Amino acid sequence: MDSSFDLSSWSQAHLARVESALSSLIPLSAPAGLAPSMRYAVLDGGKRLRPLLVLGAREAVAAGETSHAQEDHAESLDEAALRAACAVELIHAYSLVHDDMPCMDNDVLRRGKPTVHVQFGEALALLAGDTLQALAFEILTPLASELGATKTPAPALQARLCQLLARASGHAGMAGGQAIDLASVGLPLTETELRHMHRLKTGALLQASVRMGAACGQATTQALSALDRYGEAIGLAFQVVDDVLDVIADSATLGKTAGKDAAQDKPTYVSLMGLERSRQLAAELLAQALAALDDSGLAQTHALRALAHMVVDRSH
Numbered sequence: 001m002d003s004s005f006d007l008s009s010w011s012q013a014h015l016a017r018v019e020s021a022l023s024s025l026i027p028l029s030a031p032a033g034l035a036p037s038m039r040y041a042v043l044d045g046g047k048r049l050r051p052l053l054v055l056g057a058r059e060a061v062a063a064g065e066t067s068h069a070q071e072d073h074a075e076s077l078d079e080a081a082l083r084a085a086c087a088v089e090l091i092h093a094y095s096l097v098h099d100d101m102p103c104m105d106n107d108v109l110r111r112g113k114p115t116v117h118v119q120f121g122e123a124l125a126l127l128a129g130d131t132l133q134a135l136a137f138e139i140l141t142p143l144a145s146e147l148g149a150t151k152t153p154a155p156a157l158q159a160r161l162c163q164l165l166a167r168a169s170g171h172a173g174m175a176g177g178q179a180i181d182l183a184s185v186g187l188p189l190t191e192t193e194l195r196h197m198h199r200l201k202t203g204a205l206l207q208a209s210v211r212m213g214a215a216c217g218q219a220t221t222q223a224l225s226a227l228d229r230y231g232e233a234i235g236l237a238f239q240v241v242d243d244v245l246d247v248i249a250d251s252a253t254l255g256k257t258a259g260k261d262a263a264q265d266k267p268t269y270v271s272l273m274g275l276e277r278s279r280q281l282a283a284e285l286l287a288q289a290l291a292a293l294d295d296s297g298l299a300q301t302h303a304l305r306a307l308a309h310m311v312v313d314r315s316h
Contacts, residue, residue: 007306011052018051019043021086025139030131037120037128038135042093045111049311050092050209051085053234056303057213057227063300080153081216084161087136088209091169094132095205097125099178133169137162153216160215168208177201181266189267195236197267202242203235210234210304219298226296230289230304237285238311243268244278249316286312 022042028035058081062074100107100115101122108118117125140161144152153161167173177200184197210231214224247270269278289308293301 005302005306007303007310010303010306014052014055015048017082018048018055018085018089021082022089025086026135033120033124034127034131037116037124038132040119041097041116041128041132042090045113046089046093047314048089049238049307050088050205052307053206053209053231053304054081054085054088054213056307057210058216059213059303060227060296060298060301061214061217061219061223063298075150076153077157077216079147079151080157080161081213083139083142083153084165084212084216085209087139087161087165088205088212090132090136090139091165091174092205094129094136095169095174095178097129097132101125104178104182136165140165157215161212164208164211164215168204173200173204173208174202177204184267186265187267189272191272194267194269194272198236198239199232202239203232206235206238207231223296223298226292226298227304229292230296230308233285233289233292234308234311237282237289237308240269240278240282240285241312241314243270244275244282245314245316246270247275282312 023039026035026039026042028039030038058077062077096110097116099105100110101117108115110116113119115125116128120128141158142152146152169175171179177197180197181201184193189197207228208231210227214227219227246268269281273281286308290305293304293308
């Protein structure tokens, strides 16, 4: 990792933009208690890893924008990346709201506070998740009358971002992985089966975050392929580390109920291969992610490198 790169300062600057945008984009006027439940689910909590991956990938591909045409277009690309960062966080937040409900994981603690269904009731939690999902795609498709011609992302880019996010969050991604997870309780999975489940459930949205950021710029085929491999490795590493932390950390540190996987007899990397081998796998995936960035040919990958280390070295 580049010792001169300050991830904390970089993250604070970008997260300030993301938090401000999220606060302004989540409506205050949604009816019948919907607005407070939506804002409770999204604001003032979470690591915001997915938005940071979007913005880190955008930064990596933006470094090559040197022509006047590209510079003139940069404002709309930056706006597209910010909206993509917000949209992917809304999808992530909606998934947590639904996953925590009694019909699925039945959890009462998320991000250090009561889950949305505990705070607002099951019906409003379900509607809040539905609305956050819809809002994500509304955010990705702004009208020129809202932003002005110079800031409005091109229609083709809007469509591409919607496609990436929809695919990563649907049956071939997050929702499909969650379905496999629910169907696998108490069953002995092979490492191949477990890896497939987590590539969908957790990895797809993390990989899509990198893909969406990379789509907001001009990059070579080599760079896009390398960023894709980076996103895939980070997506799986995140879940491996999550499984480790579920065993070794407490609820106060995690901000969610610790030991829940074992209590529910869910297959995890730790239950399959043990704690030390799981830690070793996370380190191997980190090495794969960093090697992919080396292969990208991109100069400005400092943020993505630091985020990879953050994923594997985190304590919550």
